[in-house]
Amino acid sequence: MAEFFEMGGHGFFIWTSYAVTALVLLHGYLAPVLRRKNLIRQLGSPDRGPGTK
Amino acid sequence: MMRASRKRRLVIAGVLVTGVSVAVLLTLLALRENINLFYSPSQVVAGEVVEGSYFRIGGMVVDGSVRRNPDDLQVSFDLTDTAETVTVHYSGILPDLFREGQGIVALGRLEDHGFRADQVLAKHDENYMPPEVSEALKAANRQPYAPAATGGGS
Amino acid sequence: MAMRKPAQPTTSRSRAWRWFHRFGSPAYFYFFAGRWAPRFGHLAVAFFLAGLYFGLVVAPPDYQMGDSYRIIFIHVPSAWMSMFIYVVMAVSAGIGLVWRIKLSHAVARSCAPVGAAFTFCALVTGALWGKPTWGTYWIWDARLTSELVLLFLYVGYMALLAALDDWKTGSRAGAVLALVGLVNIPIIHYSVEWWNTLHQGATITKLGRPSIDIRMLVPLLIMFAAVNFYFLAAMLNRVRCELLDQERRTRWVQEVVNG
Structure with missing residues (x-):
C-alpha cells in the first residue's frame, strides 16, 4: 500500500497531478450547477432578479 | 469618480489587452530564440552557431562515450546525430533518463575542448512499454524503437 | 414541456x-x-473511476520512466480536450456569427471555461x-509555448465576453477572436514535427501503429471517453x-422559474 503512494519515488508528481486535475474538473462541473440554481432563484423573485446583462 | 460598471469594464479591458499582448510576446520570444529548441551536432560542426553564443545542442548519447570522474560530479559524453559528433562536458546530477542511446538536450557554450553544458535534459521518445516487453525486444536482438535522430523534432 | 409534432409530409x-x-x-x-x-456526468464518473483503476493499479510501469509515466492518463486526455474544445468553440462561434443562431453563441461561450480548465491541467500535469x-518543469519549446498561448486565447476570449x-x-467579437486563434491548433499539434522540441512526438495520432503497450493504451482510451463525457456534461x-x-423574459423561462 505504501508502495502505491510512493510510486517509485515519483509520488509527489503523480498525486499532485491527479489532485489538481480532480479539483479543477470538479469545480468546473459544480460551478454551472450552482449558478443555474441561483439564477432560477433570482429570476423567480418579484423584482425579476439582477439587472439585464 | 468613475461609475462602478465603467471601472469594471476598464479593469477587464486592461486584463484583456495585457493577456493578448503577453501571448503575442511569448510567441515572438519563442520565435526570436529560433523556434527550434536545439542545434544538431551537424549544425554545430558546420559552424551554424554564432561564435561564443549560449545555445542548446541536441543529439543521442554515443554508446561507450560516457566518462565520469569518480571524485566529483564531472561527466563527459558524446552527442551524435549519426552524421557528426560533439563532446559535452557537464558538472552536476544528470536526469534519471540519461543513458547511452538516449536523446539529450544540453544548454551551454561551445569551448575549445567541447561543449560545456550548464543544463542537461533528457528527451524521451513516444514509446511506452513495460520492462518485460523492452527486455524481450532487446533479447530478440532488435532495437526497440531506437531514439529518433534529432533533426525534425522527435 | 410541450413538444409540438407538426403534421407534415416527412421527407x-x-x-x-x-x-x-x-x-x-x-x-x-x-x-x-x-x-x-x-447522464453524461454519470458516464464521466464511471469512466474516470475505471480509468483510474486501470491506469494506477493495473497498468505496469514503463521501462524507462517507471511510475511517473502514469501522469499520461490525465495529461494526454487534457491536452487533447484543450485543442478539441477550442475547435468546437470556434466553429460554434463562427456558426453563430454567420447564421445568427443564438444557441450557437451560447454553446461557444459555454465551451471556453471547460477548454481553459483542460488547458491548465495539461500544462500543470505536463510540468x-x-x-x-x-529534468525541468518548463521549457520554451514550440509545443509547450503554443499550448500556453492556447490558455491565453481561452482567457482572452472569456475576458472579452x-x-x-x-x-x-460580445458573442460576435468573441467569435472573431476564437476564429483568429484557430491557427494555433495545428501549430500545437504539428509543433513536434515541424521543429526540434524537447516534447516528444505523437504516440497515437501518428500514422501507423500506436507505440504504446496495450495495457497502457486501454486506460488511456478509457480516460479519453471520460473527459469527453465530462465536457458534454x-x-x-x-x-x-x-x-x-x-x-429570461420568454414564457418558457418564466414557467421554469415560477413553476
Missing part, C-alpha cells in the same frame, strides 16, 4: 430541417440538455511529468445557464 430533408430547427430552439435545448447532462523525466455588456456584441450545464439568463 428525409424536411425531417433534417425540423430536427435542426428543434435543436436551435432554446427551450427544446434547455430541456434536452437537462436530461442528458446528468509535473517533465521534472522527473526531462466579460468586457462587452451586450451579449450579442459541463458544457451543456453552462448552456442551460446562458439560456435562462438570455431568455
Whole structure:
C-alpha cells in the first residue's frame, strides 16, 4: 500500500497531478450547477432578479 | 469618480489587452530564440552557431562515450546525430533518463575542448512499454524503437 | 414541456430541417440538455473511476520512466480536450456569427471555461511529468509555448465576453477572436514535427501503429471517453445557464422559474 503512494519515488508528481486535475474538473462541473440554481432563484423573485446583462 | 460598471469594464479591458499582448510576446520570444529548441551536432560542426553564443545542442548519447570522474560530479559524453559528433562536458546530477542511446538536450557554450553544458535534459521518445516487453525486444536482438535522430523534432 | 409534432409530409430533408430547427430552439435545448447532462456526468464518473483503476493499479510501469509515466492518463486526455474544445468553440462561434443562431453563441461561450480548465491541467500535469523525466518543469519549446498561448486565447476570449455588456456584441467579437486563434491548433499539434522540441512526438495520432503497450493504451482510451463525457456534461450545464439568463423574459423561462 505504501508502495502505491510512493510510486517509485515519483509520488509527489503523480498525486499532485491527479489532485489538481480532480479539483479543477470538479469545480468546473459544480460551478454551472450552482449558478443555474441561483439564477432560477433570482429570476423567480418579484423584482425579476439582477439587472439585464 | 468613475461609475462602478465603467471601472469594471476598464479593469477587464486592461486584463484583456495585457493577456493578448503577453501571448503575442511569448510567441515572438519563442520565435526570436529560433523556434527550434536545439542545434544538431551537424549544425554545430558546420559552424551554424554564432561564435561564443549560449545555445542548446541536441543529439543521442554515443554508446561507450560516457566518462565520469569518480571524485566529483564531472561527466563527459558524446552527442551524435549519426552524421557528426560533439563532446559535452557537464558538472552536476544528470536526469534519471540519461543513458547511452538516449536523446539529450544540453544548454551551454561551445569551448575549445567541447561543449560545456550548464543544463542537461533528457528527451524521451513516444514509446511506452513495460520492462518485460523492452527486455524481450532487446533479447530478440532488435532495437526497440531506437531514439529518433534529432533533426525534425522527435 | 410541450413538444409540438407538426403534421407534415416527412421527407428525409424536411425531417433534417425540423430536427435542426428543434435543436436551435432554446427551450427544446434547455430541456434536452437537462436530461442528458446528468447522464453524461454519470458516464464521466464511471469512466474516470475505471480509468483510474486501470491506469494506477493495473497498468505496469514503463521501462524507462517507471511510475511517473502514469501522469499520461490525465495529461494526454487534457491536452487533447484543450485543442478539441477550442475547435468546437470556434466553429460554434463562427456558426453563430454567420447564421445568427443564438444557441450557437451560447454553446461557444459555454465551451471556453471547460477548454481553459483542460488547458491548465495539461500544462500543470505536463510540468509535473517533465521534472522527473526531462529534468525541468518548463521549457520554451514550440509545443509547450503554443499550448500556453492556447490558455491565453481561452482567457482572452472569456475576458472579452466579460468586457462587452451586450451579449450579442460580445458573442460576435468573441467569435472573431476564437476564429483568429484557430491557427494555433495545428501549430500545437504539428509543433513536434515541424521543429526540434524537447516534447516528444505523437504516440497515437501518428500514422501507423500506436507505440504504446496495450495495457497502457486501454486506460488511456478509457480516460479519453471520460473527459469527453465530462465536457458534454459541463458544457451543456453552462448552456442551460446562458439560456435562462438570455431568455429570461420568454414564457418558457418564466414557467421554469415560477413553476
